[in-house]
Amino acid sequence: MQKKRTALVAIVIPLFLAIVKGAIGFATMSISVLASALDSLMDVFSSSITAFAVSASEKPADENHPFGHAKAEAIAGLVQAVLIMVSASFLVYQALRRIALGYSLKEEGLALGIMLASVIFSIFLSASMKKAGRIFNSTAFEASALNFTSDIWTNSGVIVALGLEKWWHVKNADPIISILISLYIIISAARIGHSAISQLMDRTLPREFLDLIGETIRAHRPMAKGYHNLRTRWVGGEKFIEFHLELENELSFREAHDLTEIIISEIRAKIPNSRLMVHSDPEECTKHAKHPPDVI
Ligand SMILES: [Zn+2]
Numbered sequence: 001m002q003k004k005r006t007a008l009v010a011i012v013i014p015l016f017l018a019i020v021k022g023a024i025g026f027a028t029m030s031i032s033v034l035a036s037a038l039d040s041l042m043d044v045f046s047s048s049i050t051a052f053a054v055s056a057s058e059k060p061a062d063e064n065h066p067f068g069h070a071k072a073e074a075i076a077g078l079v080q081a082v083l084i085m086v087s088a089s090f091l092v093y094q095a096l097r098r099i100a101l102g103y104s105l106k107e108e109g110l111a112l113g114i115m116l117a118s119v120i121f122s123i124f125l126s127a128s129m130k131k132a133g134r135i136f137n138s139t140a141f142e143a144s145a146l147n148f149t150s151d152i153w154t155n156s157g158v159i160v161a162l163g164l165e166k167w168w169h170v171k172n173a174d175p176i177i178s179i180l181i182s183l184y185i186i187i188s189a190a191r192i193g194h195s196a197i198s199q200l201m202d203r204t205l206p207r208e209f210l211d212l213i214g215e216t217i218r219a220h221r222p223m224a225k226g227y228h229n230l231r232t233r234w235v236g237g238e239k240f241i242e243f244h245l246e247l248e249n250e251l252s253f254r255e256a257h258d259l260t261e262i263i264i265s266e267i268r269a270k271i272p273n274s275r276l277m278v279h280s281d282p283e284e285c286t287k288h289a290k291h292p293p294d295v296i
């Protein structure tokens with residue numbers, strides 16, 4: 001599975017769907033199909049951002065970005081979440097407008113056909129984005145998978161609504177179902193946005209990782225006394241960990257260094273994709289005061 005090819009597929013298929021849905025939407029004057037076309041167009045846009053983020057975050061660290069470029073993915077996730085919320089709000093607006101003004105559908109057969117094709121494409125895209133998210137540990141692909149999963153529901157919702165109105169003459173089925181779908185989309189987007197903001201704001205690693213670090217250090221008692229000034233953050237798939245290691249005063253410089261290296265490699269083995277920066281303190285040094293977090 002290739003990162004760039006996967007990202008490209010997520011642009012090409014929605015582009016095709018947007019064009020066909022747009023044409024059929026205008027031909028049948030079906031607003032729900034037009035709204036769905038707009039949704040696909042948003043997918044083209046957000047997938048392009050994902051593709052950009054994926055190639056940007058793959059770039060190795062350089063002089064100007066010594067911590068790498070992984071945050072590009074979080075930015076893509078956030079932009080995507082905002083775009084999804086905007087398009088969902090647009091769907092709600094369209095639905096309310098239809099309820100207020102009234103409407104009539106025609107040529108639903110054509111609309112049903114393209115929506116059915118849309119559902120199949122969305123299932124395929126959502127599965128391959130989910131797989132890419134897992135393989136590459138990428139939030140951008142994960143966000144993209146969620147987007148296409150919600151597309152399965154929006155497209156199915158349009159089918160159900162069109163069917164209800166066409167065969168059972170249910171009034172307002174189309175706008176009511178599209179409002180429910182939009183609320184679901186807004187909640188999913190809020191979740192993606194929250195996780196992206198956590199990364200951008202350097203939120204600490206989950207509790208279980210912090211516990212692992214403590215356990216690893218405690219296993220080296222009595223040479224290792226403890227630790228302080230632990231700071232962690234999670235960017236893309238990489239976990240940045242730094243702390244001050246408190247060591248027995250009587251250790252030689254060589255012994256202190258080697259023990260520090262052992263602890264670093266043990267933590268690295270337990271926490272995959274972690275980058276560690278450890279400063280070693282003699283136990284005595286810590287009896288006075290902890291260093292302020294910005295002093296190493
Ligand atoms: Zn210290």
Ligand SMILES: [Zn+2]
Pocket residue numbers: 257261
């Ligand atoms: Zn060393």
Ligand SMILES: [Zn+2]
Pocket residue numbers: 279280281282285296
């Ligand atoms: Zn120190």
